Amino acid sequence: MESRIGKFWLGAGYVFLYLPILTLIVFSFNDSKMVTLWGGFTFKWYGVIAHDTEVVDGFLLSLKVALMTASASVCLGMLAAFAMVRYKSFFGRTAFSAHINAPLVVPEVITGLSLLLFFVLCQRLFGMPERGVFTIWAGHTSVGMAYAAVVIQSRLLEMDKSLEEAAMDLGCRPFQVFYLVTFPMIAQALMSAWLLTFTISLDDVVATAFLSGPGSTTLPIVILSRARLGLNPTVNAIATITVAVVAVGVLAGSLWLNRQERKRAAEQAAAYREGTLALAS
Amino acid sequence: MANSPASAAAKVDDSRFVRIDRLTKRFDEVAAVDDVSLDIEKGEIFALLGSSGCGKSTLLRMLAGFETPSVGSIYLEGNDIAKMPPYERPINMMFQSYALFPHLTVWENIAFGLKRDNMPTDQIAERVETMLNIVKLKPYAKRKPHQLSGGQQQRVALARCLAKSPKLLLLDEPLGALDRKLREQTQFELHNIIKKVGVTCVLVTHDQEEAMTMADRIAVMSEGRFKQVGKPNEIYETPSCRFVADFIGNVNMFGGTLEVDQPDHCVIDTMHGKFYLDHGITGTQDMPVSVAVRPEKINLQRDPPADPQYNCLRGEIADSGYFGSFSLYRMNLASGMKLQIQITHTERHGELFQRGETVFATCAPDSLVALTT
Amino acid sequence: MDLAKSLAKNRFARLLLKDWGKLTVIGIPYVFLILLFTVPFLVVLKLSVSETDGIHFQDLSTYADGVVDIKIKLSNYIFLTTDPLYIETYWSSIKFAALNTFICIFIGYPFAYFMARSPASMRPALLMLVSLPFWTSYLLRVYAWKGLLDDHGVFNNLWMWMGLIDEPIKMMHTGFSMTVGMVYTYLPFMILPLYANLVKMDLRLLEAAKDLGATPWKAFWLITVPLSKNGIVAGSMLVFIPSVGEYVIPELLGGPSTLMIGRVLWDEFFSNNDWAMASAVAVTMVVLILVPLAIFNKYQADSGGVRGV
Numbered sequence: 001m002e003s004r005i006g007k008f009w010l011g012a013g014y015v016f017l018y019l020p021i022l023t024l025i026v027f028s029f030n031d032s033k034m035v036t037l038w039g040g041f042t043f044k045w046y047g048v049i050a051h052d053t054e055v056v057d058g059f060l061l062s063l064k065v066a067l068m069t070a071s072a073s074v075c076l077g078m079l080a081a082f083a084m085v086r087y088k089s090f091f092g093r094t095a096f097s098a099h100i101n102a103p104l105v106v107p108e109v110i111t112g113l114s115l116l117l118f119f120v121l122c123q124r125l126f127g128m129p130e131r132g133v134f135t136i137w138a139g140h141t142s143v144g145m146a147y148a149a150v151v152i153q154s155r156l157l158e159m160d161k162s163l164e165e166a167a168m169d170l171g172c173r174p175f176q177v178f179y180l181v182t183f184p185m186i187a188q189a190l191m192s193a194w195l196l197t198f199t200i201s202l203d204d205v206v207a208t209a210f211l212s213g214p215g216s217t218t219l220p221i222v223i224l225s226r227a228r229l230g231l232n233p234t235v236n237a238i239a240t241i242t243v244a245v246v247a248v249g250v251l252a253g254s255l256w257l258n259r260q261e262r263k264r265a266a267e268q269a270a271a272y273r274e275g276t277l278a279l280a281s
Numbered sequence: 282m283a284n285s286p287a288s289a290a291a292k293v294d295d296s297r298f299v300r301i302d303r304l305t306k307r308f309d310e311v312a313a314v315d316d317v318s319l320d321i322e323k324g325e326i327f328a329l330l331g332s333s334g335c336g337k338s339t340l341l342r343m344l345a346g347f348e349t350p351s352v353g354s355i356y357l358e359g360n361d362i363a364k365m366p367p368y369e370r371p372i373n374m375m376f377q378s379y380a381l382f383p384h385l386t387v388w389e390n391i392a393f394g395l396k397r398d399n400m401p402t403d404q405i406a407e408r409v410e411t412m413l414n415i416v417k418l419k420p421y422a423k424r425k426p427h428q429l430s431g432g433q434q435q436r437v438a439l440a441r442c443l444a445k446s447p448k449l450l451l452l453d454e455p456l457g458a459l460d461r462k463l464r465e466q467t468q469f470e471l472h473n474i475i476k477k478v479g480v481t482c483v484l485v486t487h488d489q490e491e492a493m494t495m496a497d498r499i500a501v502m503s504e505g506r507f508k509q510v511g512k513p514n515e516i517y518e519t520p521s522c523r524f525v526a527d528f529i530g531n532v533n534m535f536g537g538t539l540e541v542d543q544p545d546h547c548v549i550d551t552m553h554g555k556f557y558l559d560h561g562i563t564g565t566q567d568m569p570v571s572v573a574v575r576p577e578k579i580n581l582q583r584d585p586p587a588d589p590q591y592n593c594l595r596g597e598i599a600d601s602g603y604f605g606s607f608s609l610y611r612m613n614l615a616s617g618m619k620l621q622i623q624i625t626h627t628e629r630h631g632e633l634f635q636r637g638e639t640v641f642a643t644c645a646p647d648s649l650v651a652l653t654t
Numbered sequence: 655m656d657l658a659k660s661l662a663k664n665r666f667a668r669l670l671l672k673d674w675g676k677l678t679v680i681g682i683p684y685v686f687l688i689l690l691f692t693v694p695f696l697v698v699l700k701l702s703v704s705e706t707d708g709i710h711f712q713d714l715s716t717y718a719d720g721v722v723d724i725k726i727k728l729s730n731y732i733f734l735t736t737d738p739l740y741i742e743t744y745w746s747s748i749k750f751a752a753l754n755t756f757i758c759i760f761i762g763y764p765f766a767y768f769m770a771r772s773p774a775s776m777r778p779a780l781l782m783l784v785s786l787p788f789w790t791s792y793l794l795r796v797y798a799w800k801g802l803l804d805d806h807g808v809f810n811n812l813w814m815w816m817g818l819i820d821e822p823i824k825m826m827h828t829g830f831s832m833t834v835g836m837v838y839t840y841l842p843f844m845i846l847p848l849y850a851n852l853v854k855m856d857l858r859l860l861e862a863a864k865d866l867g868a869t870p871w872k873a874f875w876l877i878t879v880p881l882s883k884n885g886i887v888a889g890s891m892l893v894f895i896p897s898v899g900e901y902v903i904p905e906l907l908g909g910p911s912t913l914m915i916g917r918v919l920w921d922e923f924f925s926n927n928d929w930a931m932a933s934a935v936a937v938t939m940v941v942l943i944l945v946p947l948a949i950f951n952k953y954q955a956d957s958g959g960v961r962g963v
Binding site: 005006007009010013014016017018019020021023024027034037076077079080082083086087090092096099100102103105106107108109110111113114115117118121138139141142145149174199202203205206210220223224227228230231235236238239242243246247249250251254258 | 675676678679680682683684686687688690691692693694695697698701761764765767768769771772778780782783784786787788789790791792793794795797798799800801802804806808811838841842895896898899900901902905906916919920923929932933936939940943947
């Protein structure tokens with residue numbers, strides 16, 4: 001009985017999670033001015049957004065900011081994670097830890113507002129920076145590095161510390177330990193941190209709205225301004241492309257990871273069998 | 282204490298290969314290693330034996346260079362290396378978890394340390410080849426660590442340490458990660474390889490069998506100090522204190538007082554009976570002394586011995602267990618104490634004692650040890 | 655190798671290197687966060703209590719004729735705490751965030767439970783399906799509900815076509831549409847920590863409970879639920895805190911009756927251009943979030959629990 005309720009609950013849950021996305025996709029192919037009334041199949045909205053300079057420019061800017069944000073976040077987040085995991089006592093460690101976690105819980109309206117006011121003040125005092133790519137990047141990175149730090153920190157914590165000691169024991173200087181052993185060990189976590197902060201940045205709208213200036217409009221800002229006015233088939237088309245790219249990417253990624261893991265498990269089992277056989281003989 | 286190493290020589294004695302001099306390591310005021318001194322000979326396999334938290338691992342990590350001593354020095358061939366970082370020490374360690382680099386193959390793992398020394402490529406290949414032959418893993422060179430069984434992983438770890446021809450090899454619980462059956466086989470293999478290579482070796486273990494079979498000398502550690510340092514048989518047969526007697530193997534211990542103390546013998550009076558020992562102790566009349574005797578040194582007989590005055594205990598068999606090559610008995614004494622006895626079955630149809638039987642336990646004067654501390 | 659020599663040569667270099675490394679590792683992210691997080695917030699704090707002349711800052715303290723004159727304007731805060739509209743907004747924000755959290759627990763707990771009890775071979779796929787929406791734009795997912803709940807949206811059209819209703823049901827721009835949007839957005843944040851917690855649970859405990867005479871339902875309430883408390887708390891924090899400050903959902907799905915503090919802040923800033931007031935709202939909002947966070951941290955410290963991020 002439990003399993004029947006379970007299947008129903010899971011099924012209903014997944015319908016709830018995916019129904020909105022599916023309708024978005026379906027109505028992106030709708031040949032009708034009325035967005036939610038089916039009027040035949042068409043690709044025309046994709047043609048429309050391809051020639052919509054606002055959308056294309058917005059996307060390119062978003063991509064640029066996201067690339068910059070993800071790279072900076074991973075570098076800073078890695079340093080922060082190392083600081084937290086490797087140095088158990090230093091001046092202001094509690095404050096540091098609070099600082100790393102704070103961007104995760106502070107609402108984006110506050111992050112956006114405070115950074116904007118800060119940049120306005122800076123501009124008044126030093127004449128820079130202008131609102132634009134730099135300010136958006138700075139805002140995204142202050143949040144992104146917190147996420148990256150969390151991801152990398154958990155990997156560092158589960159890593160066998162004796163690996164690094166072994167490297168040192170075998171003659172590695174501290175920096176060699178890092179690039180010969182630690183880095184390859186945490187590479188996967190760095191990759192997922194990069195992807196996570198990349199999507200967070202690509203997706204961000206609230207902080208960006210505060211920090212973008214004239215001429216620096218990202219794609220989410222374009223979407224928000226259109227969505228505010230009501231339903232818009234071009235937004236559906238953009239959504240469909242996003243979902244397609246993400247679904248393919250995530251599916252391929254997890255299938256690859258799954259296969260790696262299975263292969264590894266099989267090899268381990270084989271090695272174990274071999275070991276017991278050798279012992280028996 | 283037998284073999285007391287506290288001969289505090291002020292000047293550095295170059296003749297000793299490894300010399301640990303009054304070493305102390307404190308963590309937040311708690312001394313993990315407390316004023317320990319020790320000499321290790323060249324080519325010796327030395328075991329640090331103790332239960333977890335006794336300071337043996339901290340001592341090993343100080344030798345490796347992962348911990349800096351709070352006080353004291355470590356000399357290797359006369360040079361103080363206590364503050365030298367691990368990557369400069371000619372010392373290599375095999376970790377309990379083996380710490381094989383999972384992203385490198387067996388070959389690359391073994392070559393790892395050699396590459397750090399900037400050894401020419403052809404020499405590295407040659408050296409790795411030699412090491413693979415020694416640990417019999419040549420067909421596995423291209424495998425990754427997770428494709429190896431536990432025993433094979435251990436041999437890779439050993440080869441990786443030995444590849445650099447260290448002056449001192451450190452083994453942290455070398456057999457700890459292996460299952461029981463594999464251990465016995467590996468134990469001898471490991472011992473043979475180390476002896477063949479001729480490297481001086483310090484190993485840490487909590488397993489007394491491992492320590493006794495592998496090591497030339499053992500230090501029994503407790504609470505950051507050495508309780509006794511000596512050859513395996515010395516530690517087993519002539520423990521220097523109650524802790525060591527109790528820690529190594531099984532023992533029956535009787536508390537009593539010193540009645541007669543002569544250079545060649547002594548008599549100790551206990552509530553269970555009187556004991557005659559064929560060695561003297563330095564003590565005073567009536568001082569508290571314990572008598573220790575191993576279960577296998579006791580004989581059982583149904584009839585009272587000719588001279589029941591000394592070294593004879595009367596009691597009733599409480600439990601018996603038949604193990605094939607030997608039997609274990611537990612015997613209730615009149616005093617309420619339970620005595621453990623191990624009888625080896627040297628004859629095929631030797632006699633077995635039954636539960637409830639009244640028997641006499643006897644032991645020879647030279648099988649008893651008097652312990653004052 | 656001459657040990658003594660190499661030691662002497664390197665001791666100083668090593669000391670320098672070690673501390674230099676530590677300084678870099680800690681210093682760079684620290685400076686970045688202070689510069690782009692703490693200082694900006696101090697600016698907000700300052701602005702919320704300063705006299706403003708449009709968008710011009712004025713110094714809190716002026717030094718003239720040997721007298722330090724400190725001007726702190728608390729009128730913004732007084733206004734915030736007395737104006738019924740603001741009080742209503744705060745109350746409403748907390749109410750919607752709490753409602754969202756409860757609905758997420760109600761839907762998410764059984765969901766995570768059944769996920770954790772499904773065959774091990776299916777779990778990775780089920781887990782991936784929950785986290786997949788994470789990777790697609792959150793803005794677009796909220797927008798999707800507009801199409802579903804609108805007066806001329808998919809649901810109303812469908813029901814009218816089926817003849818269930820004669821005229822559209824008003825769902826959009828109400829508390830209902832906003833709550834649906836919030837639950838939809840934050841449900842995965844509840845499911846994931848709960849799943850992580852439930853999947854690790856030792857099933858033998860339940861067998862033991864049943865063996866000792868507990869009905870499955872009793873075993874669930876007496877064993878499973880108490881043991882998953884950490885997951886519930888972590889999930890609730892991950893849902894409640896961001897819900898309080900939500901802007902996009904009330905903007906796209908909410909209506910005039912669904913007052914949310916994040917949206918009010920936005921309007922004060924972008925529509926009314928009242929920077930000081932926006933700053934005061936921001937400071938109050940942080941206080942509002944710090945309270946549950948402090949309780950959470952205390953709870954974690956007490957139970958030695960794991961972080962559920």
